[in-house]
Amino acid sequence: MTRTVLIRGLGTVMVIAAVLWALNVQRIFGLNLYKGQFLYLLVALSAVVIFIQHPFDPARPGLSRAIDIPLCGLGTLAAIYTIFRFPQLLDDASFRDFSAAGLVVAAALIVLLIEGVRRTAGIALAVIAVAAILIAVFAQYLPGVLAGRPFRADAFLYQMAFQDGNILGAPLSIVGTVVIAFVLMGAMLQAAGGGDFFSNLAAAMMGASRGGSAKIAVTASGFFGAISGSAVSNVVSTGMITIPMMKKAGYKDDTAAGLEAVASTGGQLVPPVMGAAAFLMAVVAEVEYSAVVVASIIPAVLYYVGLFLQIDLIAARDGIRGERDEQLSVRDELRHGWVFILPFVVLIYGLFVLVWRPEYAALVATATMIAALVIFGHRGNRPTLKTFADAMAGTAEAGVSIIFIAAVAGIVIGALNSSGVLFNISEAIVDIGGRNLPLLLVLSAIICIILGMGMPTVGVYALLSSLIAVPLVDLGIEKISAHLFVLYLGMMSMMTPPVAIAAFAAAAIARTDPIRTGFKAMRLGWSAYVIPFVFVVEPALILNxxxxxxxxxxxxxxxxxxxxxxxxxxxxxxxxxxxxxxxxxxxxxxxxxxxxxxxxxxxxxxxxxxxxxxxxxxxxxxxxxxxxxxxxxx
Incomplete structure (x- = not known):
């Protein structure tokens, strides 16, 4: 009980801190804080939650406590030390005046972040981070054109921990200032009953059509995935209902699981959130956020058009009919649930008409929804303190892991950049492609799928945007097209064997073979592998x-x-x-x-x-x- 209260309390503090920063409250009170100090506050709070919530070895609680408590304390102290000493540490990094305390803290932060991300996001990103650091250490000994700069440990540690573009790079900055605001919006919507509203609306719209159960599943997963930020969590949360529903209607086990995996993965490609990649893409590609959203619309529509056509034709072939629920109607659902559509209207109006900052637009949209729920309610229910507590807990649960993911993605990018190897890899990719665009696109697609395996959306895009998008742009591909290309193909790793984590999660629910489910998902989602190649060559598909x-x-x-x-x-x-x-x-x-x-x-x-x-x-x-x-x- 005490542990749960502590985790919820720290998570709530983290969310409140992010909201206050997004609203620039610190400036109202005359606090001239560095963004790095705020980001390390989030890291400190997240470290406590992660090392308590994700034990080293759940089967051996005694050993776990002996490891986790010191790590938790060390991570918190290192982050707090950095917060209070940040201006001095930043100066020391600039003038290369390295202190022993600063070196120890920097090393501790790097190790703890990698261990934390191993526990929350899996081994893939942690291994890539360690590999990137080793590449930086031995960069000068790499063969041929890959050879990089000589390594100096003290400069590397200070750069990684305290300078912009590394741990404190664009991924963590975007997560801390923008993504948490959107995660809060999604969590509040879920806690207040928005998930049930969108599921019922989908059932009312499509339940009676052939293959209606699968169409409901895809629509509900698309709605939820567009704001959830994680394909796997989308599968787990919606798939528990949709997969049994599809199996009952007559879809085979692996087909039901594959459909859920494809639908949930697609949610990461639907604007405006796109698994947090949209905000990061705007910064990395140096374009307006609105431009990313507009460019993403048609590819996302085509993704789901392809999936709906599969569902419809399979249902026609196999005689899978829909079943109308007489208790559900579109008019009735909209009449009672308009409060859940309102925040999206406010969000879009704020972003595109009033040109608000994304985080501010998300917070205003959330506040508008809360006000509408308090005044009008939803089917007689109004938000309670438990609703807010559940929303905060949901935000904190998603936020702590994505903070560590973003920080470690920054380590990967920073390590490859500092050694000069990233530039060399980009040049090598272009040389291998021989300035031949079709060959380079195929090669890039394969690399994107391989590197994306087992990684969450932010990590996938952060890595691939630096490694693959740059050579594509160098060959003349439009910047947004190149960045969307790597995001799409990177996300396909979620449903492409051998490490198809979304497909594997769906297979576990359907109790079917995970590899077979992965290949079924590839077949069902075939168009998603083709669409990126089309819009790279045909800019009109991204409304250009x-x-x-x-x-x-x-x-x-x-x-x-x-x-x-x-x-x-x-x-x-x-x-x-x-x-x-x-x-x-x-x-x-x-x-x-x-x-x-x-x-x-x-x-x-x-x-x-x-x-x-x-x-x-x-x-x-x-x-x-x-x-x-x-x-x-x-």
């Missing part, structure tokens, strides 16, 4: 071009996805066999090739588009005729 160009690009992509999906499932308006199935696949792939690079120019591109429209219209005519002949619905 004329309205006509964008409409044509979206039409081609949707038709192409439909035809290839029909070929994969083996069903359109009826069963597809042999040459017809192969023809659909070929025509769909041709449509996915951007019109600007179709061999022969505009005329062949228009012919392919016309053929695609004709085939889809023909399919819908068959469906209509079949319905008329049967006198009912398919």
């Amino acid at each position: 071009g004329t309205l006509l160009d964008s409409l044509e690009a979206v039409l081609r992509a949707c038709l192409g996805i439909w035809l290839v999906t029909a070929a994969i499932v083996g069903y359109g308006s009826a069963s597809l066999q042999g040459g017809r199935r192969a023809g659909y696949a070929v025509l769909g792939i041709a449509l996915l090739v951007p019109g600007s690079i179709v061999p022969g120019g505009t005329v062949p591109a228009l012919i392919i588009l016309a053929l695609g429209i004709a085939v889809v219209v023909y399919e819908f005519i068959i469906v209509r005729q079949a319905q008329t002949a049967r006198g009912g619905k398919t």
Whole structure:
């Protein structure tokens, strides 16, 4: 009990500190604090929570206490020392006047952050961080073009711990100032019943259609994933309900688990939050946050269009019908649950019309939702102290792990940058690609999926944006396209074996084979592997071009996805066999090739588009005729 109260209390303090900083309260009271001091306050609070909540060895509590209590104290003292001595430590780093105390504290912080992230996010990011440090240590001995600068331990430790661009880099800064505000918004929405509202709304909208259970699952997971910040937590929280529901409706175990994994992963690619990557992308790519959001809209829509088409055609092929819940209606859900839509309206208006800072917009949106709930309630219920306590606990639980993840991502980037190896790797990737864009894109995609395995969204993007996006931009790819490309392919590691953590989490719920689930997720989410290649070559898909160009690009992509999906499932308006199935696949792939690079120019591109429209219209005519002949619905 005491332990739970301590964790909740420290987590609440952390959230309150982040909110106060986002509102610039420290300046109102005349406190001229460095951002580094604030960020290390978050690290200190998170360290206590992590080392208490995630024991070294749960099976041996005595050993765990003997290790965790000293680590907890050491982490807290190191962070507090840094907070109070930060101005001096920063000067010492600049003038290379290194003290023994500063070196010990810096080393302790690095070790504790890596150990903390191992406990909360898994071994992958911790191993990558250690590897990055070892690369920095031995950089001058690396072969050929990879050889970097000589290593000096004292300068390295001070740089990592106290200077910008390392632990105190963009990932931790964005998490501390922006992401926690959005996590709080999502946690408050969940605690107040928003999750049930969106699930019921999805059921009312789609429950009666064929494959309705899967469509409900995908819609609910997309809604939740767009604000949750974690594909795995999305799978665990929504999958406990949606996977059994899909299995009961007639979907196979691995299909139900695969659908949940793909839907939950896609939530990390839906603006405005995008698993916190949107805010980080704006800083790293040096573009407006609104530009990232706008560029992400069409790719995210195409992601879910591809998934919904899979669901619909599988349901048609296998005879999986929907079931209407007579107690649910869209009008009734909206009439009672509009308070949960209100914060998104306020958020979008604040971001795009009033041009508020993202963290400020999120806090105002949250406050607006709370006020509406207190005044109007939701189905007779109003927020209580328990609602706020649950929201704070949910925010703290997500926040402490993401703070350590962001800090360790900063260590990786800082270590590779300080040694000069990061620049050398980027150059080597370009050289291997031979200035050949298709080859470089394929090579980059493989690297993104491999490096992203087992890592959370912020860590995936922070690493890949420095390692892979830079050479893509150097070859002339538009900056936002390059950064979205690495985010998409990095996120695909969540459902790509052998380390498909979202698919594995879904498989555990469905009680099916995890590897088979991973491959099923890849098949169900095939379009997500293709979409990044398309928008890199066709900027109109990220709304960079004329309205006509964008409409044509979206039409081609949707038709192409439909035809290839029909070929994969083996069903359109009826069963597809042999040459017809192969023809659909070929025509769909041709449509996915951007019109600007179709061999022969505009005329062949228009012919392919016309053929695609004709085939889809023909399919819908068959469906209509079949319905008329049967006198009912398919």
